[in-house]
Amino acid sequence: MARALAVLLWLITLGGIALFSGRHGWFPETISEHGPAIDAQFMRTLVVVAIAFVASQIALGWYVWRYREDREGDAVYTHGNTKLEVGIMLVVAVVFVALAALGQKVWAQLHLQDAPADAVQIEVTGQQFVWNIRYPGADGKFGRTDPKLINDQENPVGIDTKDPAAKDDVVSVNRMAIPVNKSIKVTLRAKDVTHSFFVPALRFKQDTTPGLVVPVHFKALKTGEYEIACAELCGLGHYKMKGYLMVMEDAQYEAWLKDRATN
Numbered sequence: 001m002a003r004a005l006a007v008l009l010w011l012i013t014l015g016g017i018a019l020f021s022g023r024h025g026w027f028p029e030t031i032s033e034h035g036p037a038i039d040a041q042f043m044r045t046l047v048v049v050a051i052a053f054v055a056s057q058i059a060l061g062w063y064v065w066r067y068r069e070d071r072e073g074d075a076v077y078t079h080g081n082t083k084l085e086v087g088i089m090l091v092v093a094v095v096f097v098a099l100a101a102l103g104q105k106v107w108a109q110l111h112l113q114d115a116p117a118d119a120v121q122i123e124v125t126g127q128q129f130v131w132n133i134r135y136p137g138a139d140g141k142f143g144r145t146d147p148k149l150i151n152d153q154e155n156p157v158g159i160d161t162k163d164p165a166a167k168d169d170v171v172s173v174n175r176m177a178i179p180v181n182k183s184i185k186v187t188l189r190a191k192d193v194t195h196s197f198f199v200p201a202l203r204f205k206q207d208t209t210p211g212l213v214v215p216v217h218f219k220a221l222k223t224g225e226y227e228i229a230c231a232e233l234c235g236l237g238h239y240k241m242k243g244y245l246m247v248m249e250d251a252q253y254e255a256w257l258k259d260r261a262t263n
């Protein structure tokens with residue numbers, strides 16, 4: 001019985017490896033400049049975790065086999081091996097610190113460093129259960145907002161139209177157009193609860209938090225329509241909090257913006 005269990009453990013492990021190698025339900029193709037670096041980090045992490053997983057499952061099966069009920073001889077009592085345990089802890093610490101160090105560069109670039117000066121400015125405000133996308137208009141400046149002016153139908157982000165800079169601001173619900181091959185600076189905000197702006201194709205995810213203004217930036221290299229999801233359980237309608245990122249050629253993007261501005 002014990003031998004069968006050991007073999008079953010090894011077979012489940014093999015099955016797991018086969019599922020991952022076949023890339024079932026894998027990520028969509030990446031379209032951002034930084035995407036390959038994120039994918040490389042993911043693969044590095046996956047390989048390290050896979051080695052640890054396979055080694056521990058082989059060992060588990062081996063112990064089940066070796067110390068089965070009907071084996072000959074007595075079990076040995078042990079207090080453990082301090083040197084071995086400290087050694088394993090050190091190896092684990094070094095591996096994980098090294099992984100974090102390898103991954104922090106690309107993350108810091110997008111989340112901690114300023115966007116290039118010529119980046120296209122867009123503000124994204126999470127709300128139960130939509131994404132409000134605001135463009136600064138021709139003047140390049142976002143107008144003042146005031147929570148008291150928020151009106152879900154007509155003025156979802158509370159734009160103060162008395163501010164001259166606000167006159168040409170454009171707000172789009174759930175549809176975010178951006179030009180291809182240009183740096184995009186997104187300012188993330190939230191109206192009610194914490195949401196998370198997640199675009200799988202960009203390999204980009206960042207929480208939006210009420211009271212916080214979070215600037216991030218990225219660049220998309222391929223035109224098309226991609227999903228914007230909310231990656232933070234934000235209420236009963238969380239499942240339908242879905243937007244679209246439309247990556248367009250420059251001229252098409254300008255035309256889209258103009259069309260929005262006149263409507």
Ligand SMILES: [Cu+2]
Binds near residue numbers: 196230232233
């Ligand atoms: Cu949400």
